Amino acid sequence: MRKWFGQSLRLGLAPDGLALVRTSIWPHERARLLAQARFKENNVEAALREAERMLADHEREGWALRVVLSDELVRLWQVAPPPGAARMADLEAACALRYRALFGASPAGWQVRADWSATRPFLASAVPQALLAQLQQAAAGSGFRLVEVAPQFVAALNQHRSMRRPGAWFGVVHGGVLSVAAFDGALLAAVRTAPIPEGADRDWLEGHVAREALRVGLGRPERLQVCGPAPKAWASSAGRLKFACTLFEDELDPLWPDSARLAMTGRAP
Template sequence: MRRKFGQSLRLGIAPDGLALLRVGGWPTASAVVLAVQPVEAGAPDALENGLRALLSAAAEDGLRRWPLTVVLADDLVRLWQVAPPQGASRPGDLQAACALRFQSLFGAMPANWRISADWSARAPFLAAAAPEALLALLEALAREHGFYLVEVAPQFVAAMNATRRQRRPGAWFGLVHGDVLSLAAYDGAALAAVRTAVIPPGADREWLEAHVAREALRVGVGRPERLQLSGPAPRGWASSAGRLKFACTLLEDEDPAPGWPLHAVLARTGAKA
């Protein structure tokens, strides 16, 4: 398949499925689902076998030498907030603080995880860790089948990066994916925590307001003046007359991919098309 200017591939990886998209293009960008493949969650080697089959088929379809971005479902990764130690002056100080915080939260040192972060010696920062074995597999398969592996990112991080210019200082950021709401809680301009919760069926604006208030208490920060949400959030969550506890902005005016499989929506997170 001949690649047009600006086109690339996006691969979504979740414990129970995979999706491959073609995105971008000029002068009009678009997103097309190329493949969706279920995976038996938790079965030995199921994810590896699924990835091998999917990328092998894509290469045979003429997609070799295409740029490939990978979006990992958040339940495959670890996300956490790190407060830099006082007097930190070297990258090693921040890396050590990051590893100790990982151990405190998840009960083990991150020996089998690859960590990336918005490293900062001046303010709390977001860190993410992905399984080393999964990243090594992706790198090996990309080399084997001739893809240019551009980036591997957790879904929450991909959504945050894509909406960075739209976000207001001090506002909380949230991502809706399926029946899960993930929140980045801020204390002023400083990241305070990343929290995830299941959205109950029929959750309305009152549920959202109560949930945000509870999370603010748990984290120990004030309730935000504004919440900015990415993903297909319920329309009723947006700010309306009489809603005074906090403003809520939906960063997508409408569902950008109505009727798409959930794994395809995962793969599309952060794409411009």
């Protein structure tokens, strides 16, 4: 057992694929891609069955398991606290009302988590309870401790929170989609998601950011900070004065699939 001290697993789960990665607290040990699978069509049930098989194949009694879910599997929304909110019940009610307005139903059957605040807008997320139960069953069946299940966008935002520059918006690229957190100063104003068209260059990015700023009633940001496999052409270059763009680099193998990068989202450096 001593040789496995400091080891844990990370699972990236998306409707079109998944990957299992082994990580270590020791700096000399690099993350190792243990298994991965892709599906021709989105199939959550097939992905969950494959996740159970992968975990069984790499059974490690007592190891910690962290799961990162692609944003297609969850729901994200921004909540403005009601004026005079003084109790947690007030915030939960505002969160549920905003959920119903956006998604047309109550959040029953979903586990809701949020950066609860009575003084500023906050980000909320919801994960299907049935999905959580299946992940818990798969982990327990192979002896793992399921210590965290996080949406990718939330994991990425938390990972890079200390690096967010004043006046910057934050973006995540995954599976051909760009998700952007628009900030009004230090306050979260909105979370917007859009597919990235083929060949999207810096001109597309500048037009997209300008449109999103208009939609949420904000000025164009001074900087966009992006993590994930974003086009290199988005990075700032000479002559680009509309806004700066910083691409966060990672040390992952460039040949790793998106699902493995998904698994590693939120990992502390």
